[in-house]
Amino acid sequence: MDGKIETQYPYLSDYLFLNLLNTTKRQRSKRMDFLVDNGGVEEWLKLMQQLKLLDFRQVEKLKELPIDASELQDFRVRWRGHLSQLEISEYPLESLAQYVKQVPLYFDSQLTPIPSVGGTAGLLSLVSFEMLRGAKEDLFEKVKKCGSAPCYSFFVDVSGKRKWCSMEVCGNREKAKKQYLKKKDSQAQQQQ
């Protein structure tokens, strides 16, 4: 993703579900929650549309019913937990399948999945469908938590070598920190 869209997110993924899990960040030692702060779910949907991860018809459908931020927060907490575990033999995919069963998706001529019902259940069905598709391709095994301690973002590490969600924000912060510590260290050595 090239950072052309102005946001307060440290990182935006090419995956809808990761962007949902990444709707929280630390700001001045406080936890900020994009699902309730900064325009809440409405703004998040708009952003996903700008990123072309949702299209106009999907968003229109989702907006037909209210979207409950607290249900999305529950989903986020659960899956951030699952993906944070280093050793997990099986992800609870059945719980994802339940969301899709509850709100079946239909496909338009471009094979875009449209939930049959909007609102919270519709959004969780769409997100779960993406996750189930990803799980088939072992996507979850490549999901990593950003190596920069103050950052809460998850990202997909395709190369297996990536440490940070984004070079611009977290990579540079970590580099600067390393340089600062190195400088401090050599100054301390000179003084000895």
Ligand SMILES: [Zn+2]
């Ligand atoms: Zn990060």
